[in-house]
Amino acid sequence: MSEMQKTIEIEVLRYHPEKDKEPHRQVFEVPFTDDMSVLQGVQYIKDYLDGSLSFRWSCRMAICGSCGMMINGVPNLSCQTFLRDYYPARVRVEALAHFPIERDLVINMEGFIEKLESIQPYIIPKEERTLAQGEYLQTPEQLNAYEQFSSCINCLLCYAACPQFGLNSSFIGPAATALLHRYNVDSRDGGKAERMELINSEEGVFNCTAVGYCSEVCPKHVDPANAVNQNKTNSAADYFLRFLAPKGGAK
Amino acid sequence: MKAPLKRSNAPIFWALFGAGGMLSALIGPMLVFITGLALPLGLLLPADTMSYPKMLAFAQNFIGKGFIFAVIALFLWHAAHRIFHSLHDIGIHAGTGAKLLCYGSALLGTLIAAYALLAIGF
Incomplete structure (x- = not known):
């Protein structure tokens, strides 16, 4: 990994129904390349930083409709939203608005x-x-x-x-x-x-x-x-x- | 079991809202221009365009009556519907109370307009 490696802050809304009284925010420092989607960002968090993070995803190409999230307050598919468009600012990722949260970014549908x-x-x-x-x-x-x-x-x-x-x-x-x-x-x-x-x-x-x-x-x-x-x-x-x-x- | 579906009576208010919206979009700006700008500032139109005898004759004419009634009543229903839904949007869910107040004042305005137009004679 070169010293050119860029990192971006991803702020995630966390909620664990058995441990948390109410949702709270957690910030992760995520290394990224220009071709990485927000979904890949949260996948990085799950794989390397905090395995307890929960979210839905499947196809990674805007066909399955699983990975919808509020990204900086706007509802979007996280697989078709790119981290580069927010860099160097922090990206805020939350569960879809107007739905009860099951856990973290997973909503009850x-x-x-x-x-x-x-x-x-x-x-x-x-x-x-x-x-x-x-x-x-x-x-x-x-x-x-x-x-x-x-x-x-x-x-x-x-x-x-x-x-x-x-x-x-x-x-x-x-x-x-x-x-x-x-x-x-x-x-x-x-x-x-x-x-x-x-x-x-x-x-x-x-x-x-x-x-x-x-x-x-x-x-x-x-x-x-x-x-x-x-x-x-x-x-x-x-x-x-x-x-x-x-x-x-x-x- | 889910409760059985209840038919909404919204089409009545929505139709009046739509009619008022259409009318106000078509002639609202023109009315504002004539009554609020052109006449007070003496632009374009003869000074006595809205003089009492002329307006009385207009209100006593069958078509003029209909025009005045449509403008007052439909504009009111349009406004009432918009205000009612805006209240909902800003978090005031007064329900029946807000409904009565909004649509009630439109109805009252409609009745007063109808009464006045009939009272002024033909």
């Missing part, structure tokens, strides 16, 4: 998983088809309608960014709404009426105040704010026109 289940994130076929009838065909245009919203990797950065979710955690939130929208606008799906009940409910889209930060932090350009606000219009139309609809619209 149970609430989100429940929301994910509640939106029925799978195609509910409009018409049952037998194998003999072949596959469900779709035009490129029909694919375009939902493709963007299908790119979500459930990294929860949008929830950490959303001030309304921070104030009211029962709000269904950006990612779940985007995925709900993805199935509702799929030409093969027939489950819209069921899902609209959630959109229309007190936990639904009207918790959103159109801040738009969710879409800004999204690493996959899903634009959840767009899905949420399109569904405000859908929900309002359903609210006022449900008495005219043949089946009375959503409940």
